[in-house]
Amino acid sequence: MRLGIDVTLDYTIDGAADVLLLVEAAKGSDQRLELQDLRVYSNDPIRAVPGEDGIGQRCWARGDGPFRAEYRAIVEIVRSPVDLATLGDTPIRLMPPETIPYLLPSRYCESDRLEGFVQQKFADLTAGPLAVALTDWVSDHLTYACGTSTGTTTAMMTFAERRGVCRDYAHLLVALARAGGIPARCVSAYAPGVDPPDFHAVAELWIGGGWHLIDATRMASCADLVRVAVGRDATDIAFMTVFGSATLNWQNVAVTKLP
Known part of the structure; x- marks a missing residue:
C-alpha cells in the first residue's frame, strides 16, 4: 500500500x-x-x-x-494484518519497561474507573482475545457523530454518552485495554477513506510481544494507517x-x- x-x-x-x-x-x-x-x-x-x-x-x-x-x-x-485473537498473554511483571506507562491511567483515559466493568463483562478473556472483544464492544456501542465531543471529553464521558469521533473511540479503547492489563497508547495517523477527511486517531495495543494498531471506528485497517506519533492520550499526539x-x-x- x-x-x-x-x-x-x-x-x-x-x-x-x-x-x-x-x-x-x-x-x-x-x-x-x-x-x-x-x-x-x-x-x-x-x-x-x-x-x-x-x-x-x-x-x-x-x-x-x-x-x-x-x-x-x-x-x-x-504492515501485514495480524489475527489478534491468536496472540497470547504476557504477565505484567515480564513486560518491557517502556510499556508500563501505558498500563496506567492518564488525563483522558481513566482506566482505573473502568476496571470493574472489564472484569465483569470480559472476565474470562486476556491478551489477544480480550483486545478483539474490547474493540468489538467499542465499535458496536459507540455512534460516530461529529460535534458531539470537545477537546476535554474523556474516555469515561464517552463511555457514558456512547458517541464521539475518532479521538473518543481511541481514548475509550485505550482505557478499556489498560483496565484489562493490556498496555495501550493513542496514535495519531493518516488514513484513506476517513470521513470527514482529517487527521485520524487510533489505538495501539501491546500484545504477544509487540504493538498492534487498531481502529475501533472501522474506517481503516492496520494496513492502511500511517503512524505519525504515539502517546498516553490526545495530549501527547495533537x-x-x-x-x-x-x-x-x-x-x-x-x-x-x-x-
Whole structure:
C-alpha cells in the first residue's frame, strides 16, 4: 500500500507564540518514506525534536500573525494484518519497561474507573482475545457523530454518552485495554477513506510481544494507517499545539491511495 499525503494548515496566531507541530509521518520498519516535505512559513527557524518513544519527530516553530504550514509525503506501508485473537498473554511483571506507562491511567483515559466493568463483562478473556472483544464492544456501542465531543471529553464521558469521533473511540479503547492489563497508547495517523477527511486517531495495543494498531471506528485497517506519533492520550499526539491563542482560517488533510 502506497499513500499520498497532502496537508495544509492556515491559522492566524493572536500575538507571538511557540507552535508545536506533529504532522510528519514517522519512519519505521512497517512504513517507508519515499518522499517527505514540510514547509513552515515563518520568520523564525524551525527545530525538529524526537517524538515520544523515539517514534517520529516534532517540529517547533514560531508564529506571529499569519501562520501557514504545508506537508507533503508519499509513504509505503509494509504492515501485514495480524489475527489478534491468536496472540497470547504476557504477565505484567515480564513486560518491557517502556510499556508500563501505558498500563496506567492518564488525563483522558481513566482506566482505573473502568476496571470493574472489564472484569465483569470480559472476565474470562486476556491478551489477544480480550483486545478483539474490547474493540468489538467499542465499535458496536459507540455512534460516530461529529460535534458531539470537545477537546476535554474523556474516555469515561464517552463511555457514558456512547458517541464521539475518532479521538473518543481511541481514548475509550485505550482505557478499556489498560483496565484489562493490556498496555495501550493513542496514535495519531493518516488514513484513506476517513470521513470527514482529517487527521485520524487510533489505538495501539501491546500484545504477544509487540504493538498492534487498531481502529475501533472501522474506517481503516492496520494496513492502511500511517503512524505519525504515539502517546498516553490526545495530549501527547495533537497535530498542532499553540502555546498561546490562534484562529483557524483553513485546513485541509487529503490522503489518497497510489498505484
